[in-house]
Amino acid sequence: MSKYAMFGKLTAHPGKRDELANRMLESSETLNGMEGCIHYILHADEDHPDDLWVTELWESEEAHAASLKNEKVLEVIGRCRPLIAGVTPIKVRPLGGKGFGGTA
Template sequence: MGEYSLFGKFTVKDGERDALVEILLEATQSMKNVEECTHYHVHVSDDDPNAVYVYEVWKNADAHQASLALESTQILIQRAKPIIAGIERISTLQPRGGKGL
């Protein structure tokens, strides 16, 4: 099984984007200790003040799924749930190469 990546969009309640960004940046710190996660990037858009995008690259899909059960991940999910209005998986991708991969 090859690398697995995910590009997702979180839509937050009005005025909550910065709060979700902070929570997701905490997740990036947690992911530094997870060897199977090679990239975890948090993005915002100038065009949508209620959107936060996350791009993740994992050694495989099973590693990503396992990360969702980590205690640190579960705590962050519980903190984020009240401010999230929607989640959209924009795409699941299979990396082929490029800078940083």
């Protein structure tokens, strides 16, 4: 089974980044108890005041897809959506490294 990564930039509506980040970190608390999520890290872009970057690593694409059916996750997504002006996904295939959690 191949690991699955999500990777992308979220642009908040002007001035709304902190609020969006706080709501997304609540989502990460939900993910703490979730099977198959190896990490989910939120970053603030230092050069662009409305941008956040999310890096997620999952045991499999299926584990990620299952998380999107979780009611708590869907509720957080619903609460974040009004604060998001744009999403720029970067399609990546995780190759390995430290913290990868076993073999690829």
